[in-house]
Amino acid sequence: MSEAVFSQIAMLVLLTALIGYMGFIVWDLAKKSRAGRFGTLALFIVLGAGVIGFIIKTVLVEVMGL
Template sequence: MNEAVFSQIAMLVLLTGLIVWMGIIVWDLAKKSKAGKFGTLALFIVLGAGVVGFLVKTVMVEIMNL
């Protein structure tokens, strides 16, 4: 396994872990602030928009490089 393959696999695994960890943090934030169903949904939509934007950007870059 060369360095490029290792970097790609590590990036995928660690980035997935980071996204999951951020979801756990948002869930804990909603629970501690007693946000309710609507507040929890709003937190996940607003704070998750950054993750969605990153994923969309990544897909668009890959499509443009084809």
Template sequence: MSEEQFTNISMVVCLSGLIIFMGFIIWDLGKQSNAGKFGTAVLFLVLGLGVGGFIFKNVLVEFLVLKK
């Protein structure tokens, strides 16, 4: 396994773990603040958009910049 392959695999695994952990943090934040179902859904929507933006940026870089 080359260093590039190891880096790509570890980035996917570590970032996936971080995103899952952030989801747990958002759920715990909604639970501790007594936000209710709607408040927790809003927390996931708003804070999840940041994660979605990060993933979308990486997809754009893969397809638009690196495919040339």
């Protein structure tokens, strides 16, 4: 296995774990602040927008072949 392949696999696995951990942090923040259903939904939408933007950027770069 070359360094490039290992780096790509490690990045995919660790980035997925980081996104999952960030989701746990948002859920914990909503729980500790007693945000309720609407507040929890708002937290996930607003704080998750950065993750969605990152995923969209990655997909667009791959599609465009840059």
